[in-house]
Amino acid sequence: MDKYIHTPLKEEEIAELKAGDFVFITGTIYTARDAAHKRMYEALRKKEELPIELKNNIIYYMGPSPAKEGQVIGSAGPTTSSRMDKYTPELIDLGLKGMIGKGRRSDQVREAIIKRKAVYFAAIGGAGALLSKCIISSQVIAYEDLGTEAIRKLEVKNFPVIVVIDSEGNNLY
Amino acid sequence: MREVDISEITKEIKEMCIQANYVLSSDMQTKLEDAVQKEESSLGIKILKQLEENLKIAESEQIPICQDTGMTVIFIKIGQEVHIINGDLEEGIQKGVREGYQEGYLRKSVVNDPILRENTKDNTPAVIHYEIIKGDKIEITVAPKGFGSENMSRIFMLKPADGIEGVKEAVLTSVREAGPNACPPMVIGVGIGGTFEKCALLAKKALTRDLNKSFSYPYPYIKELEEELLKKINELGIGPGGLGGTQTAFAVNIETYPTHIAGLPVAVNICCHVNRHITRII
Ligand code: SF4
Numbered sequence: 001m002d003k004y005i006h007t008p009l010k011e012e013e014i015a016e017l018k019a020g021d022f023v024f025i026t027g028t029i030y031t032a033r034d035a036a037h038k039r040m041y042e043a044l045r046k047k048e049e050l051p052i053e054l055k056n057n058i059i060y061y062m063g064p065s066p067a068k069e070g071q072v073i074g075s076a077g078p079t080t081s082s083r084m085d086k087y088t089p090e091l092i093d094l095g096l097k098g099m100i101g102k103g104r105r106s107d108q109v110r111e112a113i114i115k116r117k118a119v120y121f122a123a124i125g126g127a128g129a130l131l132s133k134c135i136i137s138s139q140v141i142a143y144e145d146l147g148t149e150a151i152r153k154l155e156v157k158n159f160p161v162i163v164v165i166d167s168e169g170n171n172l173y
Numbered sequence: 174m175r176e177v178d179i180s181e182i183t184k185e186i187k188e189m190c191i192q193a194n195y196v197l198s199s200d201m202q203t204k205l206e207d208a209v210q211k212e213e214s215s216l217g218i219k220i221l222k223q224l225e226e227n228l229k230i231a232e233s234e235q236i237p238i239c240q241d242t243g244m245t246v247i248f249i250k251i252g253q254e255v256h257i258i259n260g261d262l263e264e265g266i267q268k269g270v271r272e273g274y275q276e277g278y279l280r281k282s283v284v285n286d287p288i289l290r291e292n293t294k295d296n297t298p299a300v301i302h303y304e305i306i307k308g309d310k311i312e313i314t315v316a317p318k319g320f321g322s323e324n325m326s327r328i329f330m331l332k333p334a335d336g337i338e339g340v341k342e343a344v345l346t347s348v349r350e351a352g353p354n355a356c357p358p359m360v361i362g363v364g365i366g367g368t369f370e371k372c373a374l375l376a377k378k379a380l381t382r383d384l385n386k387s388f389s390y391p392y393p394y395i396k397e398l399e400e401e402l403l404k405k406i407n408e409l410g411i412g413p414g415g416l417g418g419t420q421t422a423f424a425v426n427i428e429t430y431p432t433h434i435a436g437l438p439v440a441v442n443i444c445c446h447v448n449r450h451i452t453r454i455i
Binding site for chain 2: 122126
């Protein structure tokens, strides 16, 4: 079933998303992949504030290719989510509601998703050129020195994803 | 002796890095078209059509097919009658990669050390495999390799008694575990025989096979094994994007080499649907 949602996510909206649904996301989402997750994890250990507001928001596991002149962003498809599994339950506990990536998640992530009523989406791996067309603005907002792995704030319009793990823990894979 | 200027090699490698990341070779495009025809799941067809659309956008708008523009793997076969002039070969190759990734707006995905992990910011060094061959030509293959699928690759040191059934089990286990993580439909490169490192290299080389050309199999069983494995892999149900379907792999390419009386090494190098490879001859 095709559904349209806006960020920040609302609890009632999340509850309606079921594994297997096609969802089009509009609004602000944040990118973070391996190195940014490691830094956020270290910041939390030092009781420092995180550079992004997690509450009711979505993190997209993605590191784009560089934008050419006149482009918003380069190729921008998902990376493998399981590498973020170690860090994810803590972020979900802090209010993160959605994740976009590709591939399987650990049992711990699935449990955190159920406990906090979050949702895990997959975008199509290897369709970075196509997906870049749904990104209308991109701005690096933290960890700029990490290059492609910096945290970006993206405005997306009808960004296509599929619900893989819904808030009840149903898993599409 | 034929003289080849190093700048010519640099220029070719630069262009090949860019081209490989923007346009998929025609053999892979054909495989994708075939898969759309063969796929039985409607969700699978939908995903495959989006992958076709992605290729079109990448080519027409010059956006990399995938944001992971890979670690650059280069096979270079140098005829023994060639004399390379005006520079160092290794440096000339790395320079081509550096310029290609910069000028082509390709992602820089290489870190200087596996533990210290500082980005080298120009995607070098590439992984280079040199080979000396007969003649006075240089054959270069550039194959940028994404790590979503690389990470799902495996090596098995089987026993001779495990035989062909052991090989099948090894390949199927690897593909099952790779599942949605490796961006299916995949291409499976399999190396059988040799030593620990030789079978891995064979598996990598197998991924660069041009599927539009006929391949000369040293033994008929290899072709049969490829066909049987492809059928079994497509029966696993992983499907495009890992969301279910009959098109889990485009091809299984197997390369073999003689081995030791005590061993049966098997390497399974998994590649995603963005199986980039270009070959040019200088
Ligand atoms: S596995 Fe391949 S298609 Fe998937 S993200 Fe990596 S390079 Fe792209």
